[in-house]
Amino acid sequence: MRTSKSTYAIIFSLLAGIFLFVFSGCSLELSDAGSADQADGKQQGKQLKVYFLDVGQGASQLLVTPSGKTMLIDAGNNDKEQKMLDYMKKYRIDKLDVVIGTHPDADHIGGLDKVIDHIPVGAIYMPKVQSNTKTFESLLISIKNKGLKVKTAKSGLSWDLDDQVHVDMLAPTGTYEDTNNMSAVVKVTYGQNSFLLTGDAEAESEKDMIASGANLQADVLLVGHHGSNSSTTAKFLKQVHPKYAVIQVGEGNSYGHPKPKVLDRLQQQGVEVYRNDKQGTVEVTSDGRSIHIATER
Template identity: 45%
Template sequence: MRNFKGYIIVLASIIMLILGGCKLQVESLADKSIEGANVEGKLKVHYIDVGQADAILIEQEGKYMLIDAGNNDDKEILLSYLKSNGVKRLEYVIGTHPHEDHIGSLDAVIEKFEIGKVLMPKVTHTTKTFKDVVSETKKKGLKFTTPKIGDTFELGEGKFTVLAPNSSEYKDLNEYSIVIRFEYGNRSFMFTGDAEAHSEKEIINNGLELRSDVLKAGHHGSRSSSSNEFLKKVKPKYAIISCGKDNDYGHPHKEIIERYNKLGIKMLRTDKLGTIVCLSDGESIEFVSKDGIINEVDNKSNQEDNNDEEEDEQLNSISIENIDKVKELVFIKNNGNTKVNLKGYKLLSVKGNQQFIFPEVTIEPGEAITVSSGDGKGDIQWGKKNMWSNSSEDPGKLYNSEGKLISEFK
């Protein structure tokens, strides 16, 4: 009898070890996508690999939100992923639009987790998938929240702003897609559902801030979305394309890949990398997958890059157009698209090493101003003394406020 009890104890121990091993394996698989990355205290955006569908989990300070929920067949994958990442409550669930590849498993998510708000566009669909989502939402005592343009919602220390849909009626369900821009510190992310070019144009026209470091490519990288005009306004550094391997639609389409490449936007694809997790502390940003870190840590935000572009534009836009050495007039023009404050800029008459430091003066795009000396009469007076040599070479040089040479006239 004692031996029998001993066998039972040994058998129970073996079972416990097996179960424990299985649990460890599941946990390690869940953690593998962020292996080698310091994620404590950071924002995590999970672009979950659900094949030819969308599902995105956003996590900040222990708060979670889900944007779309894959197909009906993705139920077990999605629920397992959420649970393995510690999700018990979702503050927000967004079904961007009623297509099955975006709300397929949404009813299961609503059933299994505590839910704060369910955001859906104001449009219905006749499919069983849509009816299941409606039914499960009612069972939980919840109602659909129809967000309005400019509405903002907080998630931990992050917040998101609603950018679309901008109209009440569309011919295509894709255009009803809820589009949001999520901000955390100095980093920003845009999530577009299946919004197409028509909706993108409306988003541009609504006047809200669009620049985002990371763009979830519209409609799985279809040629119907990611218009050139839209990409130039958003100015993403990275684009996440959620699509299935060898899918029947040919996503992402060749012309979209070429468009991203031409604009220097780095593409990360779930059909090639699997689930992609973006990590940010509000300043730096990095991407990881099951294979480890995808990119080196990026410490420069989209906004900083845009500032650099504006500075470069200013360097190339202000120039000395002409120097009339007889009339002692220097003609300076802004050939760029933005106004420039010339305060601290320096004009140099090379031969006599004579310098003029500009006061507070703004020059508009396309505008030209004159700097006069001697008896010359211009917009800005340098001095009563003649500054330019008429009998020998005397180039003029213009430096910006940081001392960089930006123009020279001989």
Template identity: 50%
Template sequence: MKRIFLFFLAFLFLVGCSNHAAREANINNEQVSTTVSHTQPVNWLKVHFLDVGQGDSILVQFPNGKNMLVDAGTNESASTIINYLNNNGIRKLDYLVGTHPHEDHIGSLDAVLKNFEIGEVLMPKATTNTQTFRDVLAELKNKGLQVMTAKAGVCVIDDGGLSVNILGPCGAAYESLNNFSAVIKIKYGDVAFLLMGDAEALSEKEILATGADVRAQVLKVGHHGSQSSTSLDFLKAVNPELAVISVGAGNDYHLPHQATLNKLQKAGITVLRTDQTGTIVISTDGRKIYR
């Protein structure tokens, strides 16, 4: 009987120890994350809209430590993008997206391919006969990388509270290359970002017709704020709080168009422009947006 009692005591002691050890580990973890969160929040989603003049380049840092680059500006943006990625400690781009093969989106994709370790490459099934596009294809071949087709229905990440889905293009043939744009929805917790590339009203209409959930707190406005994008129906469906326009100061196309700005203003949406504020960084803990 005494022996059984001693055994029971020893059992209690062991259980108590392991619980205590676990509690200590939790406290340490909490302390670590509290310390880090002052400078670089851990477990946050960070989206950087780089100031690349007239073009697009968006760095997405996922809470799981992976990185995605959506577009790489013009041919002249190479050093801006490479320096920005290096300054943010990026060594590997787990996902690299060329939304569509226009020079202001894939211009420095070849330089990015050359300078970083690359995971998956996503591009729509669209081609164009430019030197810029040929340079990208040559560098992809050089690195032995396959391209995954970016089209509606493709799920890039589905990891609990984090998802990345491609909502467009829905079709296989378009007159305008802009409508081939990969439209990407990134969702973390309750917060979503919708990146439109240069998708125009036709693509917006097709996306709405699929019944996809386009709602997002942050909208990267399509086609640099051109009048051909951001149709009222689509804007209402997205219902963003913040609109980001990636555009060059004094650009030849007079973008963003005043009609688009009026539409956003009338809807009470805060507009942020790279030509006015430079690179824009928006973070979220999955509940609120911080900038």
């Protein structure tokens, strides 16, 4: 009897073991399926953020991809250095995977030296243009101090900012006397949505971008050269065919930017226009299918 009791005990514990094994196997499968569903759900909610930062009369765009990769294009003028650092803090940017200085004008690269001093940078792109300004020199010093090597910004470059966000550099397509036309122009694509960020590129560069055969179509256009008459030609605007446009200008700027002719052209094409001088920072969100725009004021 004692023997048979212990035999039952052994059989019982064996059965219990098998039961536990099968059960835990099942629960593993269930939790796997559950997390796959969750991942799909998160995927749908994943967003690309493009901030057109209010830096007064100047330009700066900050991009944060669905997986948290970051890209900063320009950083406003010299007097916006602290403001730029405040923005980095506000948007919790502790590293910049890519930095682009579109061209050496102070209203674009002025704040870039301090950003590079304070935030780790993966790669930096600038067009092959020299400048003898203090602003440009102090940027080069910051770049050197961080041991970074400037990559030449030019058309034909492309890279994945993350596995779903693609960057194409569409300009400069050649060498120009005017530094504005040397502006690095990038198109950022996430799913069905795209952004064309044009620096201060003028008519000559716009013409060459059209001639290059690049697909210029974009949902959101950064209006070239702060809405100056030098840029946003009718032909270029027709090719880009944006739904939304952002103009980076300071309130009451001495240049009279944006120009009425450019605003008329945008209106005629039915483009919805956002402006830093009137609305503060413009925050554009894309889930890869649709675009949502929020403004600071």
